Amino acid sequence: MNPAASLTVDQVHVWRGDRHVLRGVSLSLAAGELLHVWGPNGTGKTTLLRVICGLLRPEQGVVAWLGRSIVAIRSEFQAALAYASHEPALKSDLTALENLRFAVGLKRRVSEAELRASLDRTGVGRCADLPARVLSAGQRRRVAMARVLAFQAPLWLLDEPFTNLDVKGSALVSQLLLEHVSGGGLALVVAHQDLSMACEVKRLELDG
């Protein structure tokens, strides 16, 4: 294990009923690194992400952040993490801005101007005051990405962030990842397509 790593996953095993979904998965990620987790459907990519978040406790194995088990430092770890799930996870009755305010506001003090700036950065500034219900799938994905930006967290865990995005949108996400990682952040991305990135990308294949 890389001693300077900030995130380490050590021999994690997860069973779902009878299925041995994750078999001794290990990885390490340091500041400035981007890890691409890929593999066919059903091999446990989302499960791995949820284990790293701390939503799912593995039967065996440890996830550690800055050398300490995430179970012991739950709220500290969560404050340092930005998770984007496969669904954009927005309340359809709230506007994009409100969605961000209620999510980011729990993690850190944030002003409305900052939130609008995040929405502008991902190209949905005009949608800030529209209810999420009327946004297209691609726009909702961009709002979710704006939320990730607004968290200002060092560790990004993104599950299929390119879903529903057109070419420009995908390029935007790649650009944001590049900026994040160059600025010393860490990112773990689950995606079934190749990441065309200007920086070095570590890869982990899950093959069940």
Place this chain on the structure above:
Amino acid sequence: MNVGAAQALQLILRRELCLSFRRPDQLLQPLVFFLIVTTLFPLALSPELSLLRDMAPGILWVAALLSSLLSLDALFRADAEDGTLEQLALSGQALSVIVIGKTFAHWLVSGAALVVMSPLVATALGIPVGAFPTMLASLALGTLTLSWLGSIGAGLTVGLRRGSVLLSLIVLPLAMPLLIFGASATDRAITGMSPAGALYLLAALCVFTSTLAPIAATVALRITLE
């Protein structure tokens, strides 16, 4: 921690109330159900107010229980379905703070609304005005206790198919003590006796449930989120 628990609680309350009032139809449905259920009893029993008065505390309480159960199902379900529950669980705030905020907000829009509507229903069932203060106090305490109990059931059954049936199956037996104390308090007030004993017991039950239920509901949600 950049955002303290009190601020987080406020934010969650605001979020929940905002969401509830954006869907006024969903707010009103349990209240209308409450009215409908209370109407069923005179139709099934008798229109004689003197007769209904004897049954009134029971009718009122059963109707309140059933309509609270209807709205309890939605406590966590909407957030679980669109993925925002996970975001809340990963917000860095203690999950119990989120549970307390959501449950209390839920009580404000359902239980408290029932309490406000109860004088209307009470008059229709022949309950004398003198018994109103006791009735309101007992309903307020009772619906609050039920919200806490229901949060445990809702946490366990969110995401299950036919979860709402299971929710009722789980919560109703646990709610029987509060039904006994609450209906009895109202009954004693109607007959002119002192309801103090029953009210104190109900209050004790409320305090007990309010302190322990959030812990159980938090554990239930963690099990669900896995």
Place this chain on the structure above:
Amino acid sequence: MWTWFYRLASPPHVYRVAAFLAPWLLGAAAVLIGYGVVAGLVFAPPDYQQGDAFRIIYVHAPAAWLSLFAYTTMAVAGAIGLIWKIKMGHAVAAATAPIGASFTLLGLMTGSLWGRPMWGTYWAWDPRLTSELILLFLYVGVMSLRPAFEDPGRGDRAAALLAIVGVVNVPIIHYSVSWWNSLHQGATVAKLAIPSMPGSMLWPLLSMLAGFMFFYGAVLCMRLRGEVLNRERQATWVREAIKT
């Protein structure tokens, strides 16, 4: 320090111990229940007030006691599984639930039969029977919750939490029901009270109680073996065990 405890709770060990214990527990149960039935039904004198009707108590009281004991066992086993993550705890909880529910049903039926000569009807809202009925609802809740989850591990944990919440509520329910009943003493319902007993009546009752406990233990061991085999069906030791 706790390794011996975890080793004790390993599935193959539990399987072997349960197989060993079951016949002994069954034997003890047979002896105690045999004595209790004979002494209680044949030799004990009829009660002054209730006549021979009270003899149903030799089945009713142990059944009611066991229904509570089994629920508490289920809650404690579930807590062990939930808090210390010992999987055999969940196995014991799952195995004991239907047994406890059956005892509750038995208690209700015998209570109803007991009430018939006393009340003239098969059911009156006696506080003890009402509490038993609510306990039955609690059992049904736990037994319905476990299979509702697709992942059996989550089902176990959810059922364990519900059992713990239930066991905390049982005293509250009991108290509130007897409070409720005492309010309405206007109804001339004689409570199902255990008459004060001389030794010739008491010893068979205690024997029946102990016999029922051993019976519960024996059936639990038998059901537990089935649960363990089912839960551990992927393990190699299970394949060996099935062959023999």
